[in-house]
Amino acid sequence: MAKTLPELRSQIDALDLELLTLLNQRASLAHEVGDIKRLDGSAVFRPDREAQVIANLQAHNGGPLKDLSLSLIWREIMSACRALEAPQRVAYLGPAGTFSEQAAIQFFGGSMSRVLCVSIDEVFRATAAGSAEFGVVPIENSSEGVISRSLDLLLNSPLHIIGETSFLVRHNLLRLEPSLHDIEAVYAHPQALAQCQDWLTTHLPHAERRAAASNA
Incomplete structure (x- = not known):
């Protein structure tokens, strides 16, 4: 029954x-x-x-x-x-809502303590100085290749890579009007503009592309 x-x-x-x-x-x-980890000095994470x-x-x-x-x-x-066990302070490129934040949550979980940084350089500085125990930076993406600034800083930093995570990036075009008609300019992070260049060329060939500090 x-x-x-x-x-x-x-x-x-x-x-x-x-x-x-x-x-x-x-x-x-x-x-x-x-x-036990605190007594023997083992890593929490x-x-x-x-x-x-x-x-x-x-x-x-x-x-x-x-x-x-x-x-x-x-x-x-x-x-x-x-x-x-201990609050995990994680530095990453802010503000809230960036792909770096998504990557940090995916890797560390939502109970981490967030340290938002204005640049990749600041992520390295905060982590090396101990303001954060971990730092999350982008290394590469499938359409635009390696993130050269991250690699340059790794060469001259005492920090080490301890893990990696990857996820599918999806960009969305936001507008008050539900139409592509008469769009004059698209604002986005330079990396996002590069990743979407084929779509923008096809659907908005006459719109100006203006670089912004962050998609968020």
């Missing part, structure tokens, strides 16, 4: 309470791990260990949750647990 909607919701509510109990148990263990945890879960995943969804869920769980 099929279950009714109230019965299903009741089961979901009960499972949510079980999950809450288990998550708090996990957080308590993570807090103990943090105490181990990207290789977190990747191993997610890979192991995906290997045992019988569905219906997709592996990508599983990865996103556990990334946030581990981020929240890390925050109990």
Whole structure:
């Protein structure tokens, strides 16, 4: 006999309470791990260990949750647990809403402490000076190649790359009017203008392209 909607919701509510109990148990263990790490001076954040945890879960995943969804869920769980060990200050190119912020959240999770910087140079300075424990900078993209400033700074910096993340970049054209008619200029970061040059040439061949400090 099929279950009714109230019965299903009741089961979901009960499972949510079980999950809450288990998550708090996990957080308590993570807090103990943090105490041990502080005593022996170990790093709080181990990207290789977190990747191993997610890979192991995906290997045992019988569905219906997709592996990508599983990865996103556990990334946030581990981020929240890390925050109990020590706040993770992460520097990246701001303001809020940039692709660098998306990359930082994707890698560190939403419980990180954000250090917004006005340039890639400042990301390096903040991280090297200890204002942030980690820095996130763009290295390359598929359409415009390497980000030369990031590579130049890496050559003359005491910082080391400890991990990487990648994601699909999508640009959106914003306007008050829902039409491409009579657009005279498009404002965007120079990198975004370069990435979208074929689309702009096809759809807005007469619009002026004006560089801005940030798409955000």
